[in-house]
Amino acid sequence: MKALLLDVGGVVFRSGSEMLALLGEREPAARTVAARRGPLGPEPDPDWGRMLRGEVTERGYWALRAAEVGTALGRDGWSTHEFMAELYEHAGVEIIRPAARRLVADVRAAGLRLGVLTNDLAAFHGDSPLGDLSGLGDLDVLVDGSLTGILKPDPRSYAAVIDGLGVAPGEIVFVDDMPWNVEGGRAAGLHAVQLDLRDPDAAFAEARSALGLAP
Structure with missing residues (x-):
């Protein structure tokens, strides 16, 4: 090789699923939503299953999660880009x-x-x-x-x-x-x-x- x-x-x-767990820890309003995070959450994630079955694209999945988390945090109309910034751009997070x-x-x-x-x-x-x-x-x-x-x-x-x-x-x-x-x-x-x-x-x-x- x-x-x-x-x-x-x-x-x-x-993964975004891992970062969602951290979001749930720091944002109590998002904890219920963050419990559904692909194969890593304590609650089933039906949209993840739909993605694996090809019923929604990977980008489509994250757009759905962005909308759901945004609503939970009072930020309706959240884009995937804004969602990813909230997940990943925090000091001290590896x-x-x-x-x-x-x-x-x-x-x-x-x-x-x-x-x-x-x-x-x-x-x-x-x-x-x-x-x-x-x-x-x-x-x-x-x-x-x-x-x-x-x-x-x-x-x-x-x-x-x-x-x-x-x-x-x-x-x-x-x-x-x-x-x-x-x-x-x-x-x-x-x-x-x-x-x-x-x-x-x-x-x-x-x-x-x-x-x-x-x-």
């Missing part, structure tokens, strides 16, 4: 997964290629500090579907990032948290690893093994 390719939300960044940061550092130390393939970086975080991934170090390629208009699992999204990495698809380890994106990566020839939000470190351990890096 010669390259690591990462999704952003849920993989590099802690946004990047430590396991992701360590893996990126070790990939760079080993002289491997590094890329990011995301659907929503600009759409969700825009000009905020989170829209800048320079904290990960130099990337060999960054493809953001928010800007290209081509979203995973469209084969063209994978083709663009494979071209940017300059290695064969089978030499790339790809980590994503959405099953359809993982399936799209496998169809494109990548060594695709699905990150389970309930145990994210397992995906990074699998990626390390595939890349020949020490645990």
Whole structure:
């Protein structure tokens, strides 16, 4: 393996479901809503199930949550961008997964290629500090579907990032948290690893093994 390719939300960044738990802790009015947070909440999340069944898109899911949380906080008409700012832009909150940061550092130390393939970086975080991934170090390629208009699992999204990495698809380890994106990566020839939000470190351990890096 010669390259690591990462999704952003849920993989590099802690998932929105995790950040919703923190929101519920600091905003009592949002606690009931925050109890429904994908696979991580104590209450069932029907909209998450609809997303997994393909009845609503991932962006559609977060738009629904933005509206619901906004109403609970007295902020009707909240956009997804405003919602993400409330979730992620708080001092002292660790946004990047430590396991992701360590893996990126070790990939760079080993002289491997590094890329990011995301659907929503600009759409969700825009000009905020989170829209800048320079904290990960130099990337060999960054493809953001928010800007290209081509979203995973469209084969063209994978083709663009494979071209940017300059290695064969089978030499790339790809980590994503959405099953359809993982399936799209496998169809494109990548060594695709699905990150389970309930145990994210397992995906990074699998990626390390595939890349020949020490645990």
